[in-house]
Amino acid sequence: MRAIAAEAGVSVGNAYYYFAGKEALIQAYYDRAQAEHEAACRELLAKETSFAARLSGVLREWVRVSEPYHEFAVKFFKHAAEPTNPLSPFSAQSSPAREASIAIYRQVVEGSADRMNAELREELPELLWLLSMGMVLFWVHDTSPGCERTHRLIDVTVPLVDRLVGLSHLPGLRGITKDFIAAVHELRA
Numbered sequence: 204m205r206a207i208a209a210e211a212g213v214s215v216g217n218a219y220y221y222f223a224g225k226e227a228l229i230q231a232y233y234d235r236a237q238a239e240h241e242a243a244c245r246e247l248l249a250k251e252t253s254f255a256a257r258l259s260g261v262l263r264e265w266v267r268v269s270e271p272y273h274e275f276a277v278k279f280f281k282h283a284a285e286p287t288n289p290l291s292p293f294s295a296q297s298s299p300a301r302e303a304s305i306a307i308y309r310q311v312v313e314g315s316a317d318r319m320n321a322e323l324r325e326e327l328p329e330l331l332w333l334l335s336m337g338m339v340l341f342w343v344h345d346t347s348p349g350c351e352r353t354h355r356l357i358d359v360t361v362p363l364v365d366r367l368v369g370l371s372h373l374p375g376l377r378g379i380t381k382d383f384i385a386a387v388h389e390l391r392a
Contacts, residue, residue, distance in 0.1 A: 226289050226296070229279055232272070233292075233300035239268045244307055254315035255365035258331065261311055262338060262357045266350055269342070273350070280343045292336060305332045320371035320380045326387055327368065334364065 208218040222228040243264040251257050269276070282290045289296040308331035312324055319327070338360075342353045371380040 229282075229290050230296055230300070233297060234303075236269060236272065237300045237303045240265050241303065241307055243268050244310075248307075248310050248314055252314060252316040254311070254317040254319070254368060255361050257311045257315055258364065259357055259361045261307060262335060262361070263354065265335065265338070266342060266353055266357075270350065273342070276339075276343050280340075292339075301332070304335070305329055308332050308335070317365075317369060318372050319368045320377065322384050323368065323371045323380055326384055330387070331364075334360070 205215055208215045218228075222231065240261075244261050247260040247264070248257060251260060279290065282288050283292060285291060286293070288294065291297060292301055305328050309328035311331060312319075312327045338353065338356060341356055342350060345353045347353075370376050
């Protein structure tokens with residue numbers, strides 16, 4: 204908190220007036236970053252109807268709006284990765300930012316004109332958020348210039364997800380889709 208207060212040009216007491224501690228400050232960062240991501244995706248989600256383009260655009264916008272915080276993310280990720288830490292994206296304390304992020308992926312799915320299994324369509328927003336968490340982990344460790352490797356990961360992952368989602372409605376694959384959704388429900392319980 205001392206370092207944060209010094210960097211912000213305020214007293215430590217002032218920093219504690221607004222934030223009870225570093226966890227509260229980082230939660231505020233999560234909320235702010237999520238709001239920035241949502242605003243950055245608004246235009247894309249309003250005009251694009253292709254599932255792949257919507258997903259790719261949302262993931263790319265996350266990388267773009269998060270880029271200024273890349274060095275910072277590396278430093279706090281060790282705390283966020285700890286399951287019992289309030290900074291974990293899966294913690295109760297992080298639920299507002301998590302739910303807002305899942306809502307963006309819900310928009311990705313609901314605004315898509317692509318055909319997909321109806322049951323999968325319902326589960327997909329949370330599954331896409333989990334995919335994005337994998338992308339975040341990759342991004343945290345990405346030292347390539349301009350996070351080129353993270354952009355390449357998006358380039359190779361989105362078409363695969365798009366194909367799998369697109370195949371989910373086909374009669375021969377409905378059973379596999381149903382089994383997959385049952386596994387998701389079991390693991391979530």
